Amino acid sequence: MTNGSEVVHGYPQLDTVRAAVTALYRRLTPDGIRSYAPSVAPADVAFSDLDDLHLGAQRVAHALVRQLRLPDAHMIISFREMEHAANVELAAGPEYFIELNNRFRTHRRDIGAALAHEITHVLLHRLGLSFPGTRANEILTDTATTYLGAGWLLLDAYREDRDSSQKLGYLTPEEFGYVLAKRALVFDEDPRIWFTSPQGYTAYTKGRAQALRDEQQPPLTTAGRLGRLRYAKDRRYALDHADTPTGSDADHAPGPGSPYVFERMPDGLRVAFACPTCHQRIRIPVRGRVRARCGLCGTVLECDT
Numbered sequence: 001m002t003n004g005s006e007v008v009h010g011y012p013q014l015d016t017v018r019a020a021v022t023a024l025y026r027r028l029t030p031d032g033i034r035s036y037a038p039s040v041a042p043a044d045v046a047f048s049d050l051d052d053l054h055l056g057a058q059r060v061a062h063a064l065v066r067q068l069r070l071p072d073a074h075m076i077i078s079f080r081e082m083e084h085a086a087n088v089e090l091a092a093g094p095e096y097f098i099e100l101n102n103r104f105r106t107h108r109r110d111i112g113a114a115l116a117h118e119i120t121h122v123l124l125h126r127l128g129l130s131f132p133g134t135r136a137n138e139i140l141t142d143t144a145t146t147y148l149g150a151g152w153l154l155l156d157a158y159r160e161d162r163d164s165s166q167k168l169g170y171l172t173p174e175e176f177g178y179v180l181a182k183r184a185l186v187f188d189e190d191p192r193i194w195f196t197s198p199q200g201y202t203a204y205t206k207g208r209a210q211a212l213r214d215e216q217q218p219p220l221t222t223a224g225r226l227g228r229l230r231y232a233k234d235r236r237y238a239l240d241h242a243d244t245p246t247g248s249d250a251d252h253a254p255g256p257g258s259p260y261v262f263e264r265m266p267d268g269l270r271v272a273f274a275c276p277t278c279h280q281r282i283r284i285p286v287r288g289r290v291r292a293r294c295g296l297c298g299t300v301l302e303c304d305t
Contacts, residue, residue, distance in 0.1 A: 020143035177207020238262035
């Protein structure tokens with residue numbers, strides 16, 4: 001929980017975020033992912049200062065349990081002084097103990113955001129899905145929370161002005177916006193109407209622009225003119241060096257950060273790139289217009305290789 005200190009911006013953890021989306025599709029399957037529609041409704045997680053603290057927290061927790069498809073999970077919530085926003089005790093169940101930072105006694109509208117992250121820990125624990133290392137695992141949790149329909153609360157809890165700031169979770173605001181936009185594209189949602197935080201709204205629009213760029217990279221036919229010209233140049237280089245011995249320029253990477261790489265295969269040159277939906281690696285022949293289907297999420301992609 002960032003509270004009053006400088007908030008990190010940008011996309012420093014984007015590779016881990018994308019790996020987390022891929023892991024969700026592999027563990028839940030595309031049909032399982034689609035079962036998390038729609039996102040949790042703002043009315044179901046609203047919390048006013050007039051609500052009873054403990055009863056209100058239980059009500060919001062139950063709404064999030066339903067959103068995350070955990071019908072058997074019973075949450076016992078308490079408040080205490082602590083460094084972090086919240087903590088959950090991951091035991092075998094059926095009861096789970098969540099501790100919230102005492103500051104939420106007076107910042108009740110953000111209780112849903114803190115609970116969403118901790119309840120997703122419960123979900124991932126039950127799924128047996130984790131990443132090595134504490135930080136990578138927390139990034140996985142934030143990504144899963146957002147992609148499965150509860151994480152817009154975490155972005156809406158982000159507020160920053162000249163004198164103070166607050167941010168929950170391990171993703172940057174723009175990374176939260178990126179994952180939320182990825183979900184919006186798959187589920188045909190518009191989360192912009194849910195934001196009460198102007199800073200959260202701005203971060204979403206920036207993240208959405210980044211998410212849309214994923215869908216406009218060569219060899220996709222939606223790529224822009226400059227991207228197509230760059231791709232044609234890299235393809236020509238790869239074709240001209242197709243007979244180079246493996247281990248030198250046989251696999252021609254156009255450069256750091258390139259969305260594609262050319263690979264020499266027994267049946268000819270192929271181009272490898274990430275699916276813009278689930279980020280699974282796709283390999284297709286270099287032979288002009290091709291329609292490809294992602295083997296993981298099933299997205300059909302129009303390509304010009």
